[in-house]
Amino acid sequence: VTKLRILAETHVIPRLGKLKLQQLRADHVDEWLDELSNDLATRTLRDVHSVLKRATRQAQARDLVLRNVAELVTTPTGKDGRPSKALTRHQADAMLKAAESSELHAYVVLSLTMGVRTEEARALRWDHVVAWIPSLKAWHPVTEAGFKHKRFAIYVWRADRIGGDTKTRKSRRTLELPKLAAEALRQHHTRQAAHKLKAGEAWQDHNLVFCTNVGTPLDAANVRRAFRHITKNAGIGTDWTPRELRHSFVSIMSDQGVPIETIADLVGHAGTSVTEAVYRHQLKPVITKGAHTMNTIFGDKPTG
Incomplete structure (x- = not known):
């Protein structure tokens, strides 16, 4: 809702708002979209066009206009959007170091070392951070068990989305925490307790x-702003977004030879096709392994 409101207030109302709806013609919509296509990516153009189509559809349902002229126009192709990228190992180390003094430190560590979506991280609750109790042979929330244990995990069962559910059913997963993430969460829990005491x-x-600092949910825009501050301090520029920590996770896993099937499970994809389509630039080109194996077996013998 917030996104669509911003699009309407930025691109629809200023350029078309002076026209009476009954005066709106397909040519107006064509010219408007053509102008926007010089500045906006194709995906954003579709969203902006959708705002106008849906608004006009509401007017049509109330007999304020006879037809929806916005639906008669095809959305043009816009600028190429910036492709997502992944941190190199050196950049990742620099960013983790820069994040140590930030309130987002644990957020960054968790996202980079576990590949969770940024909306999944924002929705994570303390009762979904669990410790393994050997004597009970069971996982218990750290709110009860504390952090004096060897193994920890998180239940990625929620996301900052409408309804609070994860993106897909397959996205619901339980992930064991690497030691770096567990320690970051332990320190974060201590700092949060201090904030809670101070807030009263x-x-x-x-x-x-x-x-x-008063316990309310994080705003996605504020997270992006704070993350850019971290990447700037890390010396890697400000052209990064929190979701690219997930891309970096895939890249690091792939570089270490982790099979794509395992990576797909870790990031919560229903199958490998989505992983390959979305993260193809970050995946190690293992498709050549068959050729390399055959070369090893039979050697590079000349043919014919």
């Missing part, structure tokens, strides 16, 4: 792992 009655307890 102003604290709003949503049981969120990542929240503001």
